Amino acid sequence: MCIPLWTLVIFLFYFQISHIVMKLNYAILLIGLLFVMSPSVFSQKNKFEEIKIKTSSQCGMCKERIEEALAFEAGIKSSDLDLETQIITVIYKPQKTNPDKIKKAISKIGYDADDVLADEKAYSKLPDCCKKPGDPDRTEHK
Ligand SMILES: [Cu+2]
Secondary structure, three states, rough: OHHHHHOOOOOOOOHHHHHHHHOOOOOHHHHHHHHHHHHHHHHHHHOEEEEEEEEEEOHHHHHHHHHHHHHHOEEEEEEEOOOOEEEEEEEEOOOOHHHHHHHHHHHHHHEEEEEEOOOOOHHHHHOOHHHOOOOOOOOOOO
């Protein structure tokens, strides 16, 4: 009688442990699920969008000027101008701004943005080397 009783005790003991381990597994699974799900909830709230806009930028000064000015625009997270293609990639919050506003902002700095032409006043204040090719005011870089 002694041996079966011991096995029963051991069985119950292991059962208890496996029960706790199972509970722990569920807890870990739940925590894991929360971790997987929370970024998606989070990213939906702070979702960014990207837009590529063709500009009339000419040189490194233009790049700095545009990127710095856009950094102060509401809803724009970052921007990167590729001087070779003159295309600026803007990361923005669609809840706070939109492509039209971004193009207008670029225009106000003095540059064409896709079909939105540069604001004339801002353009006239640009250094001559930053003016569009074909503009009689333009001077080439030395
Ligand atoms: Cu320039």
